[in-house]
Amino acid sequence: METFYGLFNYWIVIVLMMMGFYMVIAQHNLIKKIIGLNVFQVSVFVFYISMSKIKGGTAPILTDGIEIYSNPLPHVLILTAIVVGVATTALGLALTVRIKDAFDTIEDDEIAILEKEDQERERGTIS
Amino acid sequence: MSPETTIQAALLTPVIGAVLISLCGRWTNLRETVTLVTAVILFSLVISLYPLVLEGGRPSLVVGEMLPNLSIAFTVEPLGMLFACIASFLWIVNSLYSIGYMRGNNEKNQTRFYVCFAIALASSVAIAFAGNMMTLFIFYEALTISTYPLVTHAGTEKAKRGGRVYLGILLSTSIGLLFLAIVWTWMIAGTLDFTPGGILEGKASNTIIGILLALYMFGIGKAALMPFHRWLPAAMVAPTPVSALLHAVAVVKAGVFTVVKVIIYIFGVDFLSVTIDPDWLLYISGFTILAASIIALRSDNLKRRLAYSTISQLSYVIMAAAILAPLSVLGAALHIAVHAFGKITLFFAAGSIYTASHKTEVSQLDGIGRRMPWTMGAFAIGALSMIGVPPTAGFISKWYILHGAFDSGQMLAVGIIIVSSLLNASYFLPIVHAAFFKKEIESPNHDDHGEAPFTVVIALTVTATITILLFFFPGIFIDLARQLI
Amino acid sequence: MSTQLPALQVVLPLLMAPIALIIRNPRFVWMLTLIVTWTTLAISLSLLMQVLDSGTITYRIGGWAAPWGIEYVLDKVGAFVLVIVSAIGSLVMTYARRSVEQEIPAERIYLFYTMFLLCLTGLLGITITGDVFNLFVFLEISSLSSYVMISLGRDRRALTAAYRYLIMGTIGATFYIIGVGLMYMMTGTLNMADLATLMPAIADTRVIQAALAFLTVGICLKLALFPLHLWLPNAYTYAPSMVTAFLAATATKVAVYILIRIIFTVFGGVNVFEILGLQNILMTLAIFAMFAASTIAIYQDNAKRMFAYSSIAQVGYIILGLSFASETGMAAGIIHLFNHAIMKCTIFLGLGCVALRMGGVSIRDMYGLGTRMPWTMAAIVVGGLSLIGIPMTVGFVSKWYLVRAALEADMWPVAVLIVLSSLLAIIYVWRIVEAAYLKPAPENAEPVSEVPLSMLLPLWVMALASIYFGLDATNTLTIALDAADILLNGGLQ
Structure with a gap:
């Protein structure tokens, strides 16, 4: 039980990660895929932030009388990663909008059918 | 000129020629003049090195390092000299012939034809002069690529298929087997220089030597050892001058030349005979000789029959080298030269018949000797x-090969040579007989024709004459080949 | 000035990107980008000279000492890749103007060039940085901008290709960052050199092994190692021509470079190949890539897709070379990284020329083009011969060293597989050759002229480079062998 409770933050990370990953793979809706991707990334953020926690440490602000701080570096790293994540999400959504314009659907399986038609048309017109 | 500059010039002449030909493409007379002049210059450069090599000189030229410790280098030694002489001399004759043939048949893309031809010749000379195995391999592949446009010259579906077989077999054997063998040799021996006595002595176990030899022999697809011989008949879709010079002389001879070179300078004749004594090579080449002759016997298409005859004759060279006796190696070298003159004559004749009468099958040739006496006369000499049969050059090389085989007690080889000579006779002599003594078949769409264009006749007369002259004066090649042993 | 070059290399394109956004005029933006790319080439060449002269260069960002500050480190491998990336960038940019004008709507052209600058920043940054997290940032800069560039392709399938690449790429990058996090947990540092010194002591722990697994899978997604390659064919097929040429020659190569850095620098003191059996995994996947992708390539009707699959196969060769973990093998991998960049760039630039005149790059579009666009097709053929590994082209040099590495490792079956797979290349290259030279042009074909000189020149520079470096490979090979030596024996020191 020690390992379970002692490492509970990692369990959360793993559950979140698998949920996100599953959504990316299993969902056909392009927006839901992006949500899955976000969950997947958030699990990593949680992972970084929780690992920088030090027992008895406080927020890393220099104050008299406090010796133990949490490690601030992972926080900073994750700030960067969040920015990257936001950019990725924005780009993903923008692409989804364009896909909606072009294909009139944002369901992956329907797009696959349309793409196949495109391909056949390409062959048909040329051959 | 110092020998180094001569080598340099000999390598560059056909390349410069190719550039000039492509620039003169619009003016056909000028273009053909450039081809002829280039061929003559090339031959005179090559022949100017002859006395030096005969005296035992080995002029060499290092162009530069391509890979660390591995240079592109050229060394002229007797065997290479022999090959370069034949290829460059026959290019002159063949150019004369091409002019008549290409114009007579109104072929298209003639400029591309002459350009590729010049590049193929440049590659052949580079192969002849190559100083190490890598240089040889580079130009071996260059020769394959530069002859592809010539094989597919007609641009028809048939030419495309022929081209596929041609390129498919030549590239896959060379990349799949030969390349592997070369890298392996380099790794074992640490060098790829052609060294008398070989470079592998004491470097590897007999098993590895055996595997390497097999990789080399089958990897050199241009030597047309069965089962990798199919490209040669496939290449017959090309215009006849290509079949004549490239697929009777330059390309196939590059193949057997490489075989002999590998046996003499990479493995070493003595080394091979004391270690693995490759009897299997004897069997395979012997089988190729007989099987190809039998196929030739059954082919009605004249060029196809000649192609299979070439396959069988190429294996003479391989078998002679595989006997590993000094005299048979000499015979192998001579056969490279002798077969070149004989076979090019035969192809010239086949092309001449096609140009004059558009006949391609053996069965159509009844009585044609009376219409085309020069052509068929030359054909008869080539066939002999x-x-x-004396007094033709073919007798000389066979004599040496047989002599070597007797000396080393290879009775099987002796038997194969005798049987195959009978087979040769039985697929060539009926053609000669039919041409001169049978009556022409009357056919409604039969057009009245005489000899082929003048330059064509000149070319085939020259090569036929040389085939006879070589019987009486074989010294020019024997002296050279004697240095090999 | 010269001490600031490593920073300038990355900062220059980064700062010019917003300026490009402000200028907006397509012509001027193109000129700006052109100047930037050629400047980065000059910088990277002078950096290479410095590295060859005086060894590894280090540069502290903002003056903070490593391992606390971010450090830029440039050794021979890095400098070599830097030159490849910037050289390809500048040549492609010279070529780009006409091609981009035709393939991208005029009002988006300035955005396109901005993205190109950002992508270049990312790729150069990855190569030069000595910090694993900083590398992630640059990786995402280059990836995000390449998603955008791909989505600008004319076909609507470019959008879905970009979307799928985005999903796969982000998963790959996230895997990478998980690996970095695990390493940070164990060592408390992000600096590559520092990690390398700390790694041997803790290499046996399961955390580090998990880290290595995450890193490898993440990077292999980015470099499209079979079977993680699914994003690549569509992305290359539907991207604008010059984007394909640029990405095919640089993006996957830089991803390979990351793999080299992680395995041989960060884990340099550890025999990673034995810990996880990584050698067998990579080698098997590489060989599968060589055969599967080449075989699929044979059946493609779209030439861009055909060569996209060929790229996956060629990545297999590079990884195969690395997986021998011998000096020759490593050198073979590095030299093929360079050589493949040249030949693939030649081919895709050539296909860009075909697309400009014919509007498409299916095999049928190329019927009879051998006489109608002789220079373009000849360059494509040169690239194709190089793919096969014909002597006098760069492909031959790579094959030579790969086969030698296999034989040295006593793995002759692998050597046989290498040569067999290059035979597959003959088949698909020759489909193009036969279409261009042996098929007649369609009867109702409109007359086609050769492309303008501004496109032909960069194309032939690449084609001649693939011949030149095939004939005189001593310089490149010396660098590759040195680099292999450093990676295997020296770490970052």
Whole structure:
């Protein structure tokens, strides 16, 4: 039980990660895929932030009388990663909008059918 | 000129020629003049090195390092000299012939034809002069690529298929087997220089030597050892001058030349005979000789019959080298030269018949000797040389090969040579007989024709004459080949 | 000035990107980008000279000492890749103007060039940085901008290709960052050199092994190692021509470079190949890539897709070379990284020329083009011969060293597989050759002229480079062998 409770933050990370990953793979809706991707990334953020926690440490602000701080570096790293994540999400959504314009659907399986038609048309017109 | 500059010039002349030809493409007379002049210059450069090599000189030229410790280098030694002489001399004759043939048949893309031809010749000379195995391999592949446009010259579906077989077999054997063998040799021996006595002595176990030899022999697809011989008949879709010079002389001879070179300078004749004594090579080449002759016997298409005859004759060279006796190696070298003159004559004749009468099948040739006496006369001389009847040059090389085989007690080889000579006779002599003594078949759409264009006749007369002259004056090649042993 | 070059290399394109956004005029933006790319080439060449002269260069960002500050480190491998990336960038940019004008709507052209600058920043940054997290940032800069560039392709399938690449790429990058996090947990540092010194002591722990697994899978997604390659064919097929040429020659190569850095620098003191059996995994996947992708390539009707699959196969060769973990093998991998960049760039630039005149790059579009666009097709053929590994082209040099590495490792079956797979290349290259030279042009074909010189020149520079470096490979090979030596024996020191 020690390992379970002692490492509970990692369990959360793993559950979140698998949920996100599953959504990316299993969902056909392009927006839901992006949500899955976000969950997947958030699990990593949680992972970084929780690992920088030090027992008895406080927020890393220099104050008299406090010796133990949490490690601030992972926080900073994750700030960067969040920015990257936001950019990725924005780009993903923008692409989804364009896909909606072009294909009139944002369901992956329907797009696959349309793409196949495109391909056949390409062959048909040329051959 | 110092020998180094001569080598340099000999390598560059056909390349410069190719550039000039492509620039003169619009003016056909100028273009053909450039081809002829280039061929003559090339031959005179090559022949100017002859006395030096005969005296035992080995002029060499290092162009530069390509890979660390591995240079592109050229060394002229007797065997290479022999090959370069034949290829460059026959290019002159063949250019004369091409002019008549290409114009007579109104072929298209003639400029591309001459350009590729010049590049193929440049590659052949580079192969002949190559100083190490890598240089040889580079130009071996260059020769394959530069002859592809010539094989597919007609641009028809048939040419495309022929081209596929041609390129498919030549590239896959060379990349799949030969390349592997070369890298392996380099790794074992640490060098790829052609060294008398070989470079592998004491470097590897007999098993590895055996595997390497097999990789080399089958990897050199241009030597047309069965089962990798199919490209040669496939290449017959090309215009006849290509079949004549490239697929009777330059390309196939590059193949057997490489075989002999590998056996003499990479493995070493003595080394091979004391270690693995490759009897299997004897069997395979012997099988190729007989099987190809039998296929030739059954082919009605004249060029196809000649192609299979070439396959069988190429294996003479391989078998002679595989006997590993000094005299048979000499015979192998001579056969490279002798077969070149005989076979090019035969192809010239086949092309001449096609140009004059558009006949391609053996069965159509009844009585044609009376219409085309010069052509068929030359054909008869070429055929006799193939069989090895005096007074033609074919007799000389066969004599040496047989002599070597007797000396080393290879009775099987002796038997194969005798049987194959009979086969040769039985697929060549009926053609000669039919041409001169049978009556022409009357056919409604039969057009009245005489000899082929003048330059064509000149070319085939020259090569036929040389085939006979070589019987009486074989010294020019024997002296050279004697240095090999 | 010269001490600031490593920073300038990355900062220059980064700062010019917003300026490009402000200028907006397509012509001027193109000129700006052109100047930037050629400047980065000059910088990277002078950096390479410095590295060859005086060894590894280090540069502290903002003056903070490593391992606390971010450090830029440039050794021979890095400098070599830097030159490849910037050289390809500048040549492609010279070529780009006409091609981009035709393939991208005029009002988006300035955005396109901005993205190109950002992508270049990312790729150069990855190569030069000595910090694993900083590398992630640059990786995402280059990836995000390449998603955008791909989505600008004319076909609507470019959008879905970009979307799928985005999903796969982000998963790959996230895997990478998980690996970095695990390493940070164990060592408390992000600096590559520092990690390398700390790694041997803790290499046996399961955390580090998990880290290595995450890193490898993440990077292999980015470099499209079979079977993680699914994003690549569509992305290359539907991207604008010059984007394909640029990405095919640089993006996957830089991803390979990351793999080299992680395995041989960060884990340099550890025999990673034995810990996880990584050698067998990579080698098997590489060989599968060589055969599967080449075989699929044979059946493609779209030439861009055909060569996209060929790229996956060629990545297999590079990884195969690395997986021998011998000096020759490593050198073979590095030299093929360079050589493949040249030949693939030649081919895709050539296909860009075909697309400009014919509007498409299916095999049928190329019927009879051998006489109608002789220079373009000849360059494509040169690239194709190089793919096969014909002597006098760069492909031959790579094959030579790969086969030698296999034989040295006593793995002759692998050597046989290498040569067999290059035979597959003959088949698909020759489909193009036969279409261009042996098929007649369609009867109702409109007359086609050769492309303008501004496109032909960069194309032939690449084609001649693939011949030149095939004939005189001593310089490149010396660098590759040195680099292999450093990676295997020296770490970052």
